[in-house]
Every structure is written in structure tokens, then in C-alpha cells.
Amino acid sequence: MARAIMIQGAGSNVGKSMLVAGLARACVRRGLNVAPFKPQNMSNNAAVTEDGGEIGRAQALQARAAGRAPHTDMNPVLLKPESETGAQIVVQGHVIGSWQARAYPDRKADLMRAVLESFIRLAATADLVLVEGAGSPAEINLRKGDIANMGFAEAAGVPVVLVGDIDRGGVIAQIVGTQAVLPPEDASHIKAFAINKFRGDPLLFDDGLTAIEKRTGWPSLGVIPWFQEAWRLPAEDALDIVQRPGGAFKVVVPRLGRIANFDDLDPLSAEPGITVQMIEPGRPLPGDAGLVLIPGSKSTIADLAEFRANGWDIDLAAHIRRGGPVLGICGGYQMLGRTISDPGGVEGPACTVTGLGHLDIETVMQPEKRLSLTKGSHPASGTEVTGYEIHMGRTTGPDCARAWLSMDGRPEGAASADGLVQGCYVHGLLASDAFRAVFMAGLGTASQLHFDSGVDEVLDVLADHLEAHMNIDLLLSLAREPSI
Structure with a gap:
């Protein structure tokens, strides 16, 4: 031994x-x-x-x-x-x-x-x-x-x-x-x-x-x-995500009370051209956001209630009216839909709640947790992507016909008709340098980082x-x- x-x-x-x-x-x-x-x-x-x-x-x-x-x-x-x-x-x-x-x-x-x-x-x-x-x-x-x-x-x-x-x-x-x-x-x-x-x-x-x-x-x-370089390593706790002055492009992230699997933020916070700003409860989402990213949640329905209690639903709607893009990942993706149903009481008392309504999708919570490493592509650019899924829930609806990813041979995610609002279940996408470069170019900014090799x-x-x-x-x- x-x-x-x-x-x-x-x-x-x-x-x-x-x-x-x-x-x-x-x-x-x-x-x-x-x-x-x-x-x-x-x-x-x-x-x-x-x-x-x-x-x-x-x-x-x-x-x-x-x-x-x-x-x-x-x-x-x-x-x-x-x-x-x-x-x-x-x-x-x-x-x-x-x-x-x-x-x-x-x-x-x-x-x-x-x-x-x-x-x-x-x-x-x-x-x-x-x-x-x-x-x-x-x-x-x-x-x-x-x-x-x-x-x-x-x-x-x-x-x-x-x-x-x-x-x-x-x-x-x-x-x-x-x-x-x-x-x-x-x-x-x-x-x-x-x-x-x-x-x-x-x-x-x-x-x-x-x-x-x-x-x-x-x-x-x-x-x-x-150790001065510690900020370049993936953060274990949301409180450890470094909020340092970065570039002019601002990614705004509401700090959900039960935020989960937020490693999608690590490569963004390391990009020299990007500032990742975590918004604490009680503060509004700033009007100069280049992207609003709604991260994963361990308790989506409870965090959705807090999202509304903080007035972030109003701020998000205003951001979208101004032409601002939104990305929801996992729990954030579920929140962006029309309804979230939990008939079996997976997250708490059985209920159906109204979502933020920016994607024409519906989510039904299920007791079985999906755990998988996944790989696929971003068909619009032909870029290969890798990531993982870890969630309890199945999402369907008309906007899923505009799936912007293909993972393990199946469509994944959804997008609004104007393309401003996107969501998916795949975490870790933005750690893929090629995909991150394509994604950021679509937002009008550039990637200047080799994140994965940088961790080593x-x-x-x-x-x-x-x-x-x-x-x-x-x-x-x-x-x-x-x-x-």
C-alpha cells in the first residue's frame, strides 16, 4: 500500500x-x-x-x-x-x-x-x-x-x-x-x-x-x-473567483444563492480583454454588460425566486431590449424558459413555476441525475467542443429546434428567434480555446488566451x-x- x-x-x-x-x-x-x-x-x-x-x-x-x-x-x-x-x-x-x-x-x-x-x-x-x-x-x-x-x-x-x-x-x-x-x-x-x-x-x-x-x-x-498566480487556477468556491480589472468587455454574472458548477467563468476571468463582474444580491445588473451569464444552480426554483426578489428579472429584460446577449448554463438555462415543473418534489415541494420567459422552452425536473462527459461541435462554426453535463431535469420546446450545439450526436441547447438568448446544459464549453474564440468573436471581442495549457x-x-x-x-x- x-x-x-x-x-x-x-x-x-x-x-x-x-x-x-x-x-x-x-x-x-x-x-x-x-x-x-x-x-x-x-x-x-x-x-x-x-x-x-x-x-x-x-x-x-x-x-x-x-x-x-x-x-x-x-x-x-x-x-x-x-x-x-x-x-x-x-x-x-x-x-x-x-x-x-x-x-x-x-x-x-x-x-x-x-x-x-x-x-x-x-x-x-x-x-x-x-x-x-x-x-x-x-x-x-x-x-x-x-x-x-x-x-x-x-x-x-x-x-x-x-x-x-x-x-x-x-x-x-x-x-x-x-x-x-x-x-x-x-x-x-x-x-x-x-x-x-x-x-x-x-x-x-x-x-x-x-x-x-x-x-x-x-x-x-x-x-x-x-502565490501570485493562484487566480489563474480554477476556483473551488464562487467567492474565490477573482474580480480584477480586466478588459473593456464586461461579463455580468448574478451570484445565485446556490450557484453550482461555475467553472465556465474561469476561462472568461482569465481573458485579458474581459472583466467578469459577480453581482451580489441587492445590487442591480449593470446596464453596460456585454453579456449576462446565468450560471448553474443546485436549487433552480429557489434561485429563480431570489433572482426575481433582487429585481434581476427586470434588469435582464432591459438588457435584452437593448440588444444585449444572454447565456444560460444548466440551471440558468432552465430559468430562461417559460416554466419549470417539479412534479416529484426533486428540489422541494411539488410545484410548477413561471420562468423568465426569454426562451420558448419548458423544463420538467426528474429524480435521475444526468452525469456525463460529452463532446461534440458548434455546427455554425464547425468548432469542436468538450464539456460535461450534471443536472436533474429535461428541457423541451420550440426554441430547442434552434439548438446551437451538437453533443454526442444529438442537438443540445436552445436559442431565441433573434439569437440574443441562448442556453444549454453543457458545462465547460468555454474552456475549449477554439470555441471560446468563436463565441467571443460573436460578441464583438477577441480571445487572447490558451486557457487549458495555461492551467498546467x-x-x-x-x-x-x-x-x-x-x-x-x-x-x-x-x-x-x-x-x-
Whole structure:
């Protein structure tokens, strides 16, 4: 079985996912066969795998860094929030139901079995498994039945590296405080620590490292400076999408409350000629939008209600009257139609609601989720496209006769008679450089980016960054064969 080591955070968003991706690329370059693993993830940004399931998109990026195809064993438990207190539960790639938060702790024992089963299978295929925790082990109120952090480390016998985020301030308290609140048996799993997101001269933190080492007895793996190229990697969370001054062409995206699979925005935000502007609830859609893009949603009907509550339906209608183009993807595509019906209560109480009415289509929600990697073409230009589908619902109607894509030999999508409003179920289309160039040319702007190859370039730069600032030799020496 492979050796393994687990990266846990002294808090959420300390950079665990990016560190695992960079370490995976660095270790592959050292000649190791590496596999990423995250026991439990909570995200509505999922990737479809070749074995026909779904995992967190961060694990798909880590798999890419490791030179592997994404597999459902890399993220055996995926929680996809549907409301403030409930989530869809995906186990080993497939939906097993929707649970309320109060019921979740009582079912963790069954989930741990699936987690360990996937981990054992994955470890049998690799030299090194890089495990990513979730949140922080310092949340000791969640320790009972834990499968994401110390519960997994204990069950699998995997050593832990604790990472702190100095950019937030108080990093000494983050690391030392984590040791202080952990039960001794949990703290014993931690073998080293690292400091991430440092701005300035790392030597200025030497005294801080000494203080942490003296108080914890853990060795330091280094102070990792802020990685300036991080914005060029696919974002795991909608809040991570970089809103930086770009070009004159503005893509406006309403931030839906249950936004899902928004990776279509990553190549647009990386284009130097484009500014992607996420519009927060309570703010109007700006009148100078070059394109309004309505992204996917985990709960389309609920997000459609919020869309209207924010007045975005009025703003969108005005944008279209001005001749502005609109693209709806997946949930956004469904919203653009005349009606959305949920007779079986897939998303909540059975109902039929009126859509935004800009496409002459109707959607019926269905309990079976469509998960598929797909490829095809944009017939108008002859451009090849690739992507994936991940949705619950079937869409039909007159505007589907103007399908603007052909995917796996079948028409896909719909368009209004004037061509201003388009929608489809295929995510990831805009990552295809040739198609993105055609699509943007139709909007009167140009593509200046090789996005797909650029991701690998950034992963290489990230690996160089960690090799320069992190003691990877020590980290590898701490990795151990699991005790299961």
C-alpha cells in the first residue's frame, strides 16, 4: 500500500486544496505515482469523472496535477448544499439522498466505511496519497463521528501536517491554539506544521516559527509566500473567483444563492480583454454588460425566486431590449424558459413555476441525475467542443429546434428567434480555446488566451514555488503506510 500524509488546516480556506495540487505536481516530477484524496468535501462545484460519478472540482484539479484521470474514489463523500440546513449527499460519485444537517451526524459511521473503502482502493494504485482535510480539526464540537479530519487520520493511521494562514493574522494562535484544544490522542497525529500565504520577506517570521516550534514541539515545513498566480487556477468556491480589472468587455454574472458548477467563468476571468463582474444580491445588473451569464444552480426554483426578489428579472429584460446577449448554463438555462415543473418534489415541494420567459422552452425536473462527459461541435462554426453535463431535469420546446450545439450526436441547447438568448446544459464549453474564440468573436471581442495549457503551466509554477519554500523532503519522510 502507498504511503500517505494528510494536510489539515488551522481554519477554513487556508489554502489546503492548492497546496495538495502543488505538492502532487512536485512529487510527480520527483518520480512518484501520486493520488489525491479528500474524505469529505462540501461544494456545489463538482466534476464528472470517467467512471460515471461526480467529485469536488478541487479534487479533479489535484488529479490533473498528479497526471491522473479524476475518479470517484478521490472524494468519496460530497455534500452539495440545497438549503441553509440540508444537502444532497453523494457517496462514491452517486446521490444517495438529501439529508438535514441534524440527521447527518447519526449516519457518519456508514459514510466512514465508504471513505475507508475508497481510500484503500486508491492507495493500492499509488506510491503516495496526499489527503486533504476539511475545515479545521479545532472544531472539536464536530469531532464525534468525524470523517473529514482527525476521525479519518485516526481510522486510517495517517500522519497530519497542520497549515495556518498568516494572511488573516493571528497565525501563531491558530497553530498553538489548535494543539491546545485537541485531545492529546488527536494532537499526536500532527507531525509538522506550515505557514501559508505570507506577504513580504519570510525571514521576518523566523521568531514566529521558533515560538510555534517551542510551544508545540512540531517541526516547521516552512513559510510559504503568497502565490501570485493562484487566480489563474480554477476556483473551488464562487467567492474565490477573482474580480480584477480586466478588459473593456464586461461579463455580468448574478451570484445565485446556490450557484453550482461555475467553472465556465474561469476561462472568461482569465481573458485579458474581459472583466467578469459577480453581482451580489441587492445590487442591480449593470446596464453596460456585454453579456449576462446565468450560471448553474443546485436549487433552480429557489434561485429563480431570489433572482426575481433582487429585481434581476427586470434588469435582464432591459438588457435584452437593448440588444444585449444572454447565456444560460444548466440551471440558468432552465430559468430562461417559460416554466419549470417539479412534479416529484426533486428540489422541494411539488410545484410548477413561471420562468423568465426569454426562451420558448419548458423544463420538467426528474429524480435521475444526468452525469456525463460529452463532446461534440458548434455546427455554425464547425468548432469542436468538450464539456460535461450534471443536472436533474429535461428541457423541451420550440426554441430547442434552434439548438446551437451538437453533443454526442444529438442537438443540445436552445436559442431565441433573434439569437440574443441562448442556453444549454453543457458545462465547460468555454474552456475549449477554439470555441471560446468563436463565441467571443460573436460578441464583438477577441480571445487572447490558451486557457487549458495555461492551467498546467500554473501547476508547474506552483510546484516550483513549493519546492523553493517548503521542505518537501521532510514532508515525504513523515508520510507513512496507513494502518488499515
